[in-house]
Amino acid sequence: MARIDYFNDPNAPKANSVVPSVTAVVTDDEQRILLVHKTDNDLWALPGGGMDLGESITDAAVRETKEETGVDIEVTGLIGVYTNPRHVLAYDDGEVRQQFSLCFTTRNLGGELSTSSETKEVKWVAPTDLDSLNIHPSMRLRIDHYLEHRPAPYLG
């Protein structure tokens, strides 16, 4: 399903839904960050997605990371809470979803990198290589918050 991100855009459509969602920062032994190349908007992103009914938000982080990248993780901490109402995602079925996303730190438990229907590439990216990829500003914000090693979670 195609989607358009509106970020602090006064012409954004009005939100008609909110789905608690999650992203996960997963690193390898070289401190490279696991990123996926998403099929829905052609951008690079942290693995993640919407929470299903019947699971917790930390369950969702584990499940989505496994589905999108093949990597097993456990959640170790919280980077931030991202609920800026001026960030909405418009899908082609008419849903306009207001951003509501938590970003977690994780422990990498291993697994072979693999793609999925939602991710056409999966790779480890060194922090110095982030600028060479097309990453949405809202996603880059979370990665930057991780790299800053903030003493307390971002609350926005």
Added chain:
Amino acid sequence: MARIDYFNDPNAPKANSVVPSVTAVVTDDEQRILLVHKTDNDLWALPGGGMDLGESITDAAVRETKEETGVDIEVTGLIGVYTNPRHVLAYDDGEVRQQFSLCFTTRNLGGELSTSSETKEVKWVAPTDLDSLNIHPSMRLRIDHYLEHRPAPYLG
């Protein structure tokens, strides 16, 4: 609207919705905690409620605290993320809402205590008096996490 809380109950109905929600720990100069006596389930609770579309989760904490107690606050930190899928709230219109709630620390900016349609009493409660009030275990957990001064937010 009446509601029933099911908490780790194998006979709970299946959730059909999730609404990001918030509670706020507000204290006075004597370190007493602001609690409300809720009309919907007759229990004592931290002020809070569901996030509206168009606001952030921290906006929701400020708005709900003002509406339910009359007190102005600002959010200062995060006590925890409470998304246990085995906690559901059944409303009499058929909605069965899976818990998804963030609990914030706050700065008390003042204001006169006042009740609302959702709160029949509002008062400051010393931690040593908590056991005398009927407080749901899931709410007491958040208050206890606050009182423990945990070094990082609870993630559950």
